[in-house]
Amino acid sequence: MTAIEIRDLAKSFGSVKAVDGVSFTVEAGSVTGYLGPNGAGKTTTLRCLLGLVTPDSGEALVDGRRYVTLPQPVTEVGAVLEATSFHPGRTALDHLRILCAAAGLPDERASESLAMVGLADVADKRVGGFSLGMRQRLALSSALLGRPKIFILDEPANGLDPAGIEWLRGFLRHLAHDQGAAVLVSSHVLAEVEQTVDNVVIIAKGRLVRQGSLAELTTNGDSAIRIRASDAATLAPALEAAGAAVERVEDGLLRVRGMDATSVGQIALDQRVVLTEVTQERSDLQKVFLELTGER
Amino acid sequence: MIGLVKAEVRKLFTTRLWWIMLLVMLVLIGVNLTFITAFAGVTNEAGGGAALPARDTAEWVQTAWSSGSGGSIFVMILGVVMITSEYRYQTVTGTFLTTPRRRRVIAAKLITGALVGLLFAVVALVVVAAVVIPATLLSGGELSLSESRIPQVSLGILVSTSLYGLFGIGLGALVRNQIAGIVGAVVWAYVIESIFTAIPVLHPVGKWLPGGAAQALMSIDVDTGLGRPEWLPAWGGALVLIGYGLLFAVVASATTVRRDIT
Ligand SMILES: Nc1ncnc2c1ncn2[C@@H]1O[C@H](COP(=O)(O)OP(=O)(O)OP(=O)(O)O)[C@@H](O)[C@H]1O
Ligand SMILES: [Mg+2]
Numbered sequence: 001m002t003a004i005e006i007r008d009l010a011k012s013f014g015s016v017k018a019v020d021g022v023s024f025t026v027e028a029g030s031v032t033g034y035l036g037p038n039g040a041g042k043t044t045t046l047r048c049l050l051g052l053v054t055p056d057s058g059e060a061l062v063d064g065r066r067y068v069t070l071p072q073p074v075t076e077v078g079a080v081l082e083a084t085s086f087h088p089g090r091t092a093l094d095h096l097r098i099l100c101a102a103a104g105l106p107d108e109r110a111s112e113s114l115a116m117v118g119l120a121d122v123a124d125k126r127v128g129g130f131s132l133g134m135r136q137r138l139a140l141s142s143a144l145l146g147r148p149k150i151f152i153l154d155e156p157a158n159g160l161d162p163a164g165i166e167w168l169r170g171f172l173r174h175l176a177h178d179q180g181a182a183v184l185v186s187s188h189v190l191a192e193v194e195q196t197v198d199n200v201v202i203i204a205k206g207r208l209v210r211q212g213s214l215a216e217l218t219t220n221g222d223s224a225i226r227i228r229a230s231d232a233a234t235l236a237p238a239l240e241a242a243g244a245a246v247e248r249v250e251d252g253l254l255r256v257r258g259m260d261a262t263s264v265g266q267i268a269l270d271q272r273v274v275l276t277e278v279t280q281e282r283s284d285l286q287k288v289f290l291e292l293t294g295e296r
Numbered sequence: 297m298i299g300l301v302k303a304e305v306r307k308l309f310t311t312r313l314w315w316i317m318l319l320v321m322l323v324l325i326g327v328n329l330t331f332i333t334a335f336a337g338v339t340n341e342a343g344g345g346a347a348l349p350a351r352d353t354a355e356w357v358q359t360a361w362s363s364g365s366g367g368s369i370f371v372m373i374l375g376v377v378m379i380t381s382e383y384r385y386q387t388v389t390g391t392f393l394t395t396p397r398r399r400r401v402i403a404a405k406l407i408t409g410a411l412v413g414l415l416f417a418v419v420a421l422v423v424v425a426a427v428v429i430p431a432t433l434l435s436g437g438e439l440s441l442s443e444s445r446i447p448q449v450s451l452g453i454l455v456s457t458s459l460y461g462l463f464g465i466g467l468g469a470l471v472r473n474q475i476a477g478i479v480g481a482v483v484w485a486y487v488i489e490s491i492f493t494a495i496p497v498l499h500p501v502g503k504w505l506p507g508g509a510a511q512a513l514m515s516i517d518v519d520t521g522l523g524r525p526e527w528l529p530a531w532g533g534a535l536v537l538i539g540y541g542l543l544f545a546v547v548a549s550a551t552t553v554r555r556d557i558t
Contacts, residue, residue, distance in 0.1 A: 013558075044558070051396045052389060052557040068396040079393050085386035087311060094310040102303035102394045142390060 001064055003028050003150050003182030004049065008058035011044055018044040020206035021058070026184045026199070028149065031176045033197035033214075034186040035289060041206040042186040043082050046154050050079050062150055074103045078143030080136075082154045088128030092119055092138050095127060099142055113141040118167075132159030140171075151175060151183045157192045169196045190289045202289060225261055227254045227268075228277035235273045242267055255281075300395060300404035301411075304378070308412065313377055317370040318416065325420055328363040329427045332356075336435075352437030357428055357444035362514055364424040364453045367416040368460040369485040375409045375464020376481050379548070380474035389557055402469070402549045409461030417457035421450055445515060448530070452514030455534065456506070459541045463506060466544025469551045503528050509536035 004026035011019045019041040026032045036042050047053040049060040051068035062070070062077050070076055086095055096110035114123050117137040122130070127138065136159050143151060151172075157165050173196055175181040187193045194214070201211040210217065224247075229235045232254055236246045244259035256264055261278055268275050308314050337350030349355040382388040395401050432439060441447060464481060471477045485507070492502030493511060502508040503526065512533025528536065 047556075047558060050393060052392060054554065054556060070396070073396055074394055081389055081393075085389075087307075087381065087385045087387055089311045091310070094306065098303050098306045098310070099390060099394050101299050101306055102391070104299045 002026070002061075003063060004032075004152070004184055005059070005061045005064070006045065006049065007060075009045060009048055009055050009060055010057045011041075011048055011053060011055045013044075017206045019048065019055070019203075022203060022206070022208050023058075024201045024208065024211055026182045028182045029176055029180045030198040031172055031183040031185060031193075031196055032199040032201060033190075033193040034184055034201050034203070035188070035190060035193070036186075036203040036209075037188055039205075040188075040203045042188075042203065043154055044206075045203075046079075046081065046152055046184070046186060049152060050077070050081070052081075062152075072103065072146070074099070074105070074146035074148065076146070076148050077150045077152060078146065078148040079152045080139040080143050080154060080156050082158070086127040086130075086135065086138065089126055091124050091126055092130070092141075093123040095138065096142055096145060099145055103146060105145055109145050113144045114138075116144055117141040133161060133164050136160055136164075140168075149179075149181050151181055151185075153183070153185045155186055155188070157187060157189075165192065172196050190286060224281045225256045225259070225264060226277070226279040226281060227256055227264060227275060228252055229254065229268065230274040230276065231271075232273075234271050235268055238267050238271050239264065297400065297404060297407075300400055301407050303394075304404050304408035305411070308374070308378065308408065311381075314374060314412070317374055318419065321367045321370045321416060321420065322423060325363055325366045325423055328366060329360060329424065332360045332363060333427065333431050351432055351435035354437075354440055354443035354445075357432050357437070357439065357446070358449060360428045360431070361424055361444065361446055361449045362453070364417070364420040364450070365456060365510065365514070367413075367420045367453075367457050368510070369481065371409070371413040371416050371457050372460040372464035372467075372481045372485065373478055374412055375461045375466075376468040376477035377464075377474065378405050378409060379465055379468030380472060380477045383472045384474045392557060398553050399549055402465075402545070402552055405465050406462055406545050406548065409465045410458040411461075413458030413461035414454060417454045420457070421453060449514045452510060452530075452533075455513060456510035456537060459506070459510075459537050462541045462544050466547045469548035499526050504536060506537060506540050509533040509540070513537065 002025045006025070007023050009019050009022045010017070022041070022045060034042055034045070044053060048055045049062065049067065051066065067073060067077065092114060093110055096113060097107055100107050100110050111120065111123060114120050117140050119134065119137050119141060122134065127135065130138065136156060140156060143153070157168055160168060172183050172185060176183045185193060185197070197214055199211070199213050200217055202209040229252060232248070232252045236248060236254055239246050239256055239259065242259065242263065245257040247255040249255050261280065264278070265275065332348060333351065336348050336356050338348070348359065382391060391401055392398060429439060467480055468477045471480060489505055489507035492498045492505055493508045499508070503512065508527060510533065512527035513530055515527070515530050527533065
């Protein structure tokens, strides 16, 4: 069964159409990146999915049902939301034990889950003294309490240091690929999730812009290589003779399509031409994303 | 539901506010009792009657015993905080993710609020008993349960203190802002209610307020010098209090169930 299904979802706050007719699905065993610039409507979509916000129209289902109708939601869905926060005066362990009691789970799950995210040492420390990264880990451990098979994570990499991000990537891949979980993870930074996700859904201004597998969106035939060469006039015909499409951009600068960098380098060597720059042009996915976020 | 109540109890007892409130309540009741004990039977300068009955009378026991109701406001504040801290620290997201049926969360909070009220009332009564019983016996008074109405006053304190927990939760759900909720509770209890229950002309309104109804339930029948108040009958006070409790429960539930948590 489809783990997560969003169908024609729409939600307005006053005159702002936060989410405007979005549809996509997430299957078990895969990680889906939900990408979009700030204010795109990612958090709103996820909150609709989790029954915290009531959509104006459309449906958001987990395992084919609305979240609010699940009898034991934390055993099916683990969620980390952006604005998830903690009482600063409470210890990490107490925070989780409260959730265990409410969910009817055994108390041992609290310390087990803390250990899974590497917070066992600070279990008895007040959350008020935690760094942002520690809070993210604590939020993640609360999502693990019920050992769910669906994960919905809103910007979980926020506040993590490079080592933390690397750890998170491995953790999400492990959940999806080894444990067969369905993972939906939002981010406004493509690079953060690029190495983790199998599928990508991009939204902007509440509307779906593009979706597909990462492979589909990144390896499209006409991604080009930019080359700066000492003797472009010699190199260009040689490349063309080998089957590449060459565009002469300016003096000494070529744009080569239909050939990979290794072959280009080999031909340059054969022609005794020095390459001073070789750049793989940004993939389609990155282009789309950067256009949307205006970060070009 | 037991799990949810357990979760609410843990929420309360894993933060510090509850014992601060308990401590302040004990101090307040202590001050009150000291005053009532010290000035018992003291006649004023003008040579009029004593403002407080003497320590060996059943009336004094009744008056002193009723100071055990001093915990209400603190229980009400705890009730306010049980709701507003969820919004203030955004723990409400986790709460509703775990229990998306929000009415159940509210019900658990109401039950917990009432239980905490009961706990505070019991502590208050123990302290009151520890002071009042020796004081009256040492002054040569007799402890007559029926004349001093100890059982009835105690019951009134137990019931009204727990209901103030519900009032606090209702108020908290209504305003959602912690400071506003606490200020509202204090103004309500110390300003509005005391005006309406202390000034005789306002009694026709005051007797219908939770404070007046609580007094009726305790059937305090002592002339404070401002004229004998006309409370509702005890059962009427009980009904009014329960009515308020239900009202606040409905308010808490209605204001929470459909609200978007963003
Ligand atoms: N409670 C609210 N009241 C009014 N407007 C809101 C509310 N919540 C969200 N919005 C608006 O809806 C739009 C989408 O917001 P949302 O938080 O879903 O974006 P996002 O993609 O999560 O952004 P970010 O990357 O910054 O987290 C924004 O324009 C935002 O201002
Ligand atoms: Mg967001």
